[in-house]
Amino acid sequence: MSGQTHVRDSYRPPFHVENSAETILRFPFPFPEDSYMYSMNVEPHVRGGPVDAMSHTFDVDEHYVGECAEKARILAEDPKRCMVLPHMRDAEWDFLELGMDSLSTDYPEHFTLKKEGNDWLWENHLLNISQSFVFGDEATLPQAPFEYMARQMQGDFTLHDQRENDLWMDGGMVTSQADWSLKFDMGMSFRQWHAPVPKASEMGIFDRGLRFLLMLQYGRPVRRLNWTMTINPRLDTSPENYMIWGEDRASVTPENVAEKVHLRVELQTLYRLPRSNAILFAIRCYLLPIKDIMTVPKWRKRLHRVLRDLDPALASYKGLDLYRSTVVEFLRPYDDGASLSTGIQPV
């Protein structure tokens, strides 16, 4: 990322988010083929991948400062966006350690971590933070360990306890979600919180997915991409704020479609945490407007095909009904029907 240290972006009106050419090309475009069907599509989260957004444990990009500021604002308005049950204390420290270790290793120019036994010094140069604390002693940090770290990372995070052959959502910080709520899902099991997805459960995907996750091993994280669409560059499309963003969906016209409609991609990564045996679910959200997707010929053609042929039940579930045809009509002239390479890389 470029060494940007000030808030440039606005994720609420008046919206202002600009993507550099580099940011556009490192976008995790979610469609490896011309048609889309729900699947597990899980792969090992190894360094490197078809796009640069996947090349680090946790991705930091040019929107880091702006997203952290937006997150802080949402948490100030609604502190319940961050909740952790008391039995997840070990998982909180696991998370803090994973975050600090990987950010300082992957981006030494922006983050440094010094450890002397349990005396740690953490420096975040992008947010001007310098904090010494005792690992394992909550009283030495300004916030609880999970909250402290999650505020300094892009994306949402949930913590899952494993018991009774299921995974329970027993903690999280969720400020950039695609229409789901931590308050609602807290304490739910894997099957309970996936219940609304159409078709997938009939396909047995969730049983297989759960069995897979229960065996997730330390040191072997996995990732997958999920997607939907959002009107305007809004990180926070929570159910609680539906009144605020819901009507945006009726505002799309052929004139503003390229500017307003964003492909919203979640790079989801899953980690087994060592001292708690909990699972960390990291959901990193990327928003790219149609106008930026237009600059990559392969992606704009593929997006046209996927949206045109999308299963209507899935389109409804993802909330695309009000504007899908407008997007398809807009993209159609730019798709010459040429065959495209498989995979999500830009060429």
Place this chain on the structure above:
Amino acid sequence: MAERMGFPAFIERVEGLTPTLRRFVLRKEKQIFPPVSPGSYAALEFGDGEKVYKNAYSIVERSEDGRELTVIVRLAPQSRGGSRFLHEKGRSGLPVWVGSVANLFPIVKTARRHLLLSAGIGITPFLSYLRKLRSIGADYTLHHFCRAEERSAFEALLAEQDQARVSVHTALPSEVGLADWLQDEAIATHVYFCGPEGFMKWVEETTHRCGFAPGKVHSEHFFVPEGGRPFEVILARSGRKIAVKADETLLEALEQADVDAPCMCRGGACGACAVTVLDGQPDHRDHVLTEAERASGNVILTCVSRAKTDTLTLDL
């Protein structure tokens, strides 16, 4: 493909606890072992150049500085060689590869009270439990069962524990009144047990009889893969044929033949090594498959199970 999971280490110290139990402290030269949750095991690989042994053992302790892991190994009479090798040749300096660390027997963090029941070598996962339960001020009790001649060894092992919460018994569980104690436990208590098969069966039946809900009863089987009749495996995708010897597991035979076979616990407890059976009849020896899956005969856990027929065709 995926880089090899695990950590190179060597044996730092060996201590004899009883004639059949030895404690091995493994040390990592550079870096440190990751933290481990109570109840975790490590799949260890060791050998002498002639043969590589792969066995899973509970991690009894990870040292404060992260450089040492401790396991306790019992010399198993029916051992296929791994535990015998460690008892006879496991001296300080021997290299040991610490492979997949995982936890199939975690503490239920939401439980209000924990009742731990162990026999013999089954104490090992609870040695890490006890440290944790004590440090968080949990309500717990351990009853450990062993032979009379081993009593002092186990008492020494538990010497640093809160003595009000641990008891060592040399009589059978049925003789000391364990069934009555179970009966008296509150409905919210979680029961954990680990030990030889006879003990496991007794506790299983007794907790069931006392009305414990299945979600409150947790066990870990120490499963040593036993040998059996040799048979032949046919890999359907390549047509290759691999002989499985009497003293080797199906998984070991596949690994020996460089087949990329899945696995994790190597003891029939996790289900990671499941492979589809296309032909032949499996001889199931695991603790994972449901009755229905067993009856269907079209899946096998390669780390412990064998074949009833002369050949077994797998979807590999």
